Amino acid sequence: MKKTNIIDISMDLNAKTIVWTADPPPNLKPILRKPKDECNFTWLDFGSHAGTHIDAPYYLYSKKWTTDKIPFARLMGACQVLDLTDVSNTITVQALKRHAITRRIILLKTKNSYDPMKKYNPQHVDLSPEGADYLVKKGVLTLGYDYQSFEREGKNILHRIFLSRSITLIDNLRLKHAREKEYFLICLPIKVTGIDGAPARAILLEQCRL
Numbered sequence: 001m002k003k004t005n006i007i008d009i010s011m012d013l014n015a016k017t018i019v020w021t022a023d024p025p026p027n028l029k030p031i032l033r034k035p036k037d038e039c040n041f042t043w044l045d046f047g048s049h050a051g052t053h054i055d056a057p058y059y060l061y062s063k064k065w066t067t068d069k070i071p072f073a074r075l076m077g078a079c080q081v082l083d084l085t086d087v088s089n090t091i092t093v094q095a096l097k098r099h100a101i102t103r104r105i106i107l108l109k110t111k112n113s114y115d116p117m118k119k120y121n122p123q124h125v126d127l128s129p130e131g132a133d134y135l136v137k138k139g140v141l142t143l144g145y146d147y148q149s150f151e152r153e154g155k156n157i158l159h160r161i162f163l164s165r166s167i168t169l170i171d172n173l174r175l176k177h178a179r180e181k182e183y184f185l186i187c188l189p190i191k192v193t194g195i196d197g198a199p200a201r202a203i204l205l206e207q208c209r210l
């Protein structure tokens with residue numbers, strides 16, 4: 001018999017969530033609270049790239065997909081986690097070549113997944129442009145990562161490599177509990193229409209033998 005294990009790989013999104021340095025922190029404003037009010041009602045105020053989220057090509061290319069237009073096949077399907085926790089600084093082509101890439105949805109697990117996320121770490125593990133080109137050549141269609149961005153500075157060099165080819169990006173995954181293997185990914189952004197990024201709940205499904 002088989003049982004499905006579910007691993008939550010989403011970041012908690014609240015006022016303490018570490019966001020991009022230029023962005024204000026998320027504000028979950030309590031509008032109504034019981035017992036004073038009839039119900040609990042909260043006003044959400046945060047950027048489209050806060051917490052675990054999808055980057056749509058529209059972020060850099062105004063004529064390309066917004067988050068609501070990304071095909072479900074990019075957001076749900078067989079995926080592969082690559083364990084790159086041995087990388088201390090930058091993920092290079094050499095580091096990627098140590099792993100056989102067998103799927104078109106790839107999640108890169110680095111030591112960022114073990115960061116307590118108390119403050120923004122400008123020296124988080126990043127990906128080299130050559131590493132990005134290598135993943136493009138491997139036919140990756142969706143790429144997930146465990147920090148706010150693949151790149152340390154906001155120059156969007158890597159974002160251009162991926163988004164110009166309409167490769168879907170998932171940022172701020174928490175992959176501590178995922179191992180190097182294949183899973184089934186579900187990562188659906190909320191259906192806000194016409195924008196560049198949207199928060200998402202991401203889970204991995206794992207088939208286990210009982």
Ligand SMILES: [Zn+2]
Nearest residue numbers: 049055171197
């Ligand atoms: Zn983003």
